[in-house]
Amino acid sequence: MIHQYPQSYIDYLVHFHGDRDYFECHEILEEYWKENTPMERDSIWVGWIQLAVALYHQRRSNFSGAGRMINKALEKFRLHSEDLKTFGVDSRFFMEQLQELKAAIQAHTPYTSLQLPITDQKLNQMCLLRSSEKGFQWGKESDLSNQMITDRHRLRDRQDVILLRERELIKRKKRSASE
Template identity: 45%
Template sequence: MSKYPQAYIDYLIYFHSQRDYFECHEVLEEYWKEHPNDPLATAYVGCIQVAVSLYHQRRGNLAGAVKMLQSALKNFIESDLIKLGIEPDDFRAQLTARLAQLTAPDFQYEDLNIPLADAELEEICVKQSIEKALMWQCYSDFSNTYLINKHTLRDRSVVIAERELSRQTKQAAKRVKE
């Protein structure tokens, strides 16, 4: 049994073994929303923002990438990163360096690895990656257009239906108050 939530481990596997930054966002956001009082909630948001920044970087949306990375850096507190098994100084240095690279005219995307300080956490992630026939710290597959453009290619019917239901519920509640 790990001291980390499975959603966080899944995030790390998507991040390092599939480079599926969209799924990183999805899995950790769902956990974060289901656990609003988690003391590491702000750090989870920062992790989500790092994944979103990398998703934007890989697609060439550098303005979005910069915005997300700046926000992520603001959300990371050293003690929270330590609790997530991350080496805080190395991670912050990597993110700060990447932020500077993003404003250079010759920026070229490179994968980034989160420096894990907890060897047990990394062992769990590597083991689960192997069980899924994945390679830990693989490279992005730029030939996989679905992976690169997932937000535009995935089935959004469930999300759209949920938003419509939420909109209708709010309207009904507003009518009751009137």
């Protein structure tokens, strides 16, 4: 059976295994989740997002945040365990990996890169090609010296977020004034 994967999922996998930019993984799938399953907090897409965030936190030694996220991700993946097959991964091995990751986070074990157990060879080939196009080395360990990867939440350009928040504040003030 050939399965059609959303481009956002492929891009998630490319960043997950290519440059290990888990912040970007989060951004890519958050947008997809909002567009396709808006506000479904139990969506499996949220599980994928939370997995990336857990690894981002673990890499920064924020074990408290990593622990919260991996627990939430595990909850989502258990809820959707039958759906995992449609994501081209070995669901049993994947869940074992997540349990091991949870134990490592609880033990405050330093981050190590995680390779998802992709079983769909066509998906793997698509990801390898896309990774190569982006100049990434598929499966390479995370570059812990790259601050744009490890501290992305602090170093990214937030101008668009700031402008959006300012516009929302102005709208709220206008509504309050007219009531």
